[in-house]
Amino acid sequence: MNSNVATKSITSVTDKTYKILEKENKYMSYTTRVPYYPLVVDKAKGSIVTDIEGNEFIDFLSSAAVINTGHNHPKVIKAINDQVKKFVHYTPAYMYHEPHTNLAEKLIEITPGNFKKRVxxxxxxxxxxxxxxxxxxxxxxxxxxxSFLRSYHGTTYGALSVSGYGVEMRRKMNPLVPDVEFIPYPDCYRCINNQKFPGCDLTCFRYFENLLETVLPKEEIAAVIFEPIQGDAGIITPPQKYYEKLVSLCRKNNILLIADEVQTGFGRTGKMFACEHFGLEPDIIVMGKAIASGMPLSAIVARSEIFESWNAPVHFFNTAGNVISCSAAIATIDVIKEDELISNANVQGNYIIDRFKPLMDKFDCIGDVRGKGLLIGVDIVKDRDTKERDINKTAKICWRCWEKGLILAFFSGSVLRIAPPLTLSSQEAERAMDIIEEAISDVEEGLIPDEVLEQIKGW
Ligand SMILES: Cc1ncc(COP(=O)(O)O)c(C=O)c1O
Known part of the structure; x- marks a missing residue:
């Protein structure tokens, strides 16, 4: 585990960085970027990212929950290098290769559900x-x-059509894939019905039942797609009881459960998959992001009979299951197990949540701290009673963290997104929390000018 803690207190940026930003702004589509701060990555190792200016940062984002094994983990890099020497790609759609087959076997082993599966x-x-x-x-x-309101499932037409993240994503995109209905996610912090669990008796679920009683024939529903813990919505964990009701309703009516574990998978929440926290055994699990430690790859693991109902060429891509990505994914799973990263995610995650508790007494702007393992959200609000999101303060905190040597991002407007590599050391966690505390204090004292809000837009 890397214990090299970033020490620089104030980040310095020169023309070297701004020239790259200018070029990027000139040539790139605006749709591909969520602006944070001028950080041009030069190299990265473990939890530390170094920019082209030589500034070092503790990474509390891990490339949006992708680098679970830490940047450039030696075993992952070895797997990639060993494979590069043999061959770079041959489409598994036509020929076979071992890493492809072996990874499929591994994914079936590590996913919840003791039934026959295919990948x-x-x-x-x-x-x-x-x-x-x-x-x-x-x-x-x-x-x-x-699907669920405020869910994020991606940007291809199908994924966008089942995403309830925000109208900006959907504006002018019609016609989207039809026959998608949205129901409220059980968000007990910002309850859509303004109630409190368990007294509420899950009125959010009643909404779903009402739909089925009035406008949605059950026998027309193929599946419910859900994030076991909503990620980009700001780390929302449903009560266990909600899942009990959902599973029971779906099983009774032959409705499939699709768990989107793209963000929560591969040890991120302190279990290999977040479904395990709730004892869920979905019919279909979607995974991506951390699966291959940053190499492009995603996978669907489903009950065998589901995949036996469709044939080629219904769903394949030439470079899907690329041999280097598969080799990196096998190494990733091995590293998560051998280096006991799931246990470290729980240790460091608990430490971070414990550090935030006294900060709630110190800073009124912290409305809520929540999450599991190393997927933690900190809700920054204008008022603890109204829970009105303080978007500007959130952005300024992230900006100040960057100035002090910590990569911290936010989503859902007001939620600090804490998702470091699962290899995070105790010293790194401590230093990062010191920086966050200093940053919130600096923002509360009014030290961060409004001009930074022109640059940092967040998600
Ligand atoms: C839960 C979830 N599903 C799907 C996606 C889309 O993944 P990708 O960006 O690899 O297409 C994301 C990405 O953030 C995600 O968080």
């Missing part, structure tokens, strides 16, 4: 979400998909 690889989380929707429709012969 289909993809290029991104989004492409595998599309595949899951297609598989569910094909297998059930039904068309309707239920």
């Amino acid at each position: 289909a690889f993809g290029l991104s989380g989004s492409s595998s979400v599309d595949g899951a929707i297609k598989a569910a429709r094909c297998y059930t012969g039904r068309t309707k998909i239920i």
Whole structure:
């Protein structure tokens, strides 16, 4: 585990960085970027990222929960290098290769559910979400998909169509994939019905039942797609009871459960998959992001009979299941197990949550601290009672953290996104929390000018 803690207190940026930003702004589509701060990555190792200016940062983002094994883990790099020397690509759609087959076997072993499964690889989380929707429709012969408000499943047409993240993503995109209905996610911090669990008796679930009683025939529903813990919505963990009701309703009516574990998978939440926290055994699991430690790859693992209901060429991509990506993924799974990263995610995650508790007494702007393992959200609010999001303060805190040597991002407008590599050391966790505390204090004292808000837009 890397214990090299970033020490620089104030980040310095020169023309070297700004020239690259200018070029990027000139040539790149605006759709591909969520702006944070001027950080041009030069190299990265473990939890430390170094920019082209030589500034060092503790990485509390891990490339959006992708680098679970830490940057450039030697075993992952060795697997990539060993494979590069042999061959770089031959499409598994036509020929066979061992890493492809071996990875499929491993994924079946590590996913919840003691039943026969099959695997289909993809290029991104989004492409595998599309595949899951297609598989569910094909297998059930039904068309309707239920998804959740504020969910994020990706940006291909299928994934976008089941994403309830925000209207900006959907504006001018019609016609989206039809037959998708949205229901409220059980968000007990910002309850849509303004109630408190358990007294509420899950009125959010009643909404779903009402839909089924009034406008949505059950036998037309192919699947419910859900994030076991909503990620980009700001780390929302449903009560266990909600899942008990959902599973019971779906099983009774032959509705498939599709778990999107793209963000929560591969040890991120302190279990290999977040479904394990709730004892869920979904019919289809979608995974991506951390699966190959940053090499492009995604996968769908489904009950065998679901994948047996459709044939080629319904869902394949030339470079899906690329041999280097598969080799990196096998090494990733081995590293997560051998280096006991799941246990470290729980240790460091608990430490971070414990450090935030006294900060809630110190800073009124911290409305809520929540999450599991190393997927933690800190909600920054204008008022603890109204829970109104303080978007500007959130952005300024992240900006100040960057100035002090910590990569910290936010989503859902006001939620600090804490998702470091699972290799994070105790010293790194301590230093990063010191920086966050100093940053919040600096923002509260008004030291961060409004001009930074022109640059940092977040997610
Ligand atoms: C839960 C979830 N599903 C799907 C996706 C889409 O993955 P990708 O960006 O690899 O297409 C994401 C990405 O953030 C995600 O968080």
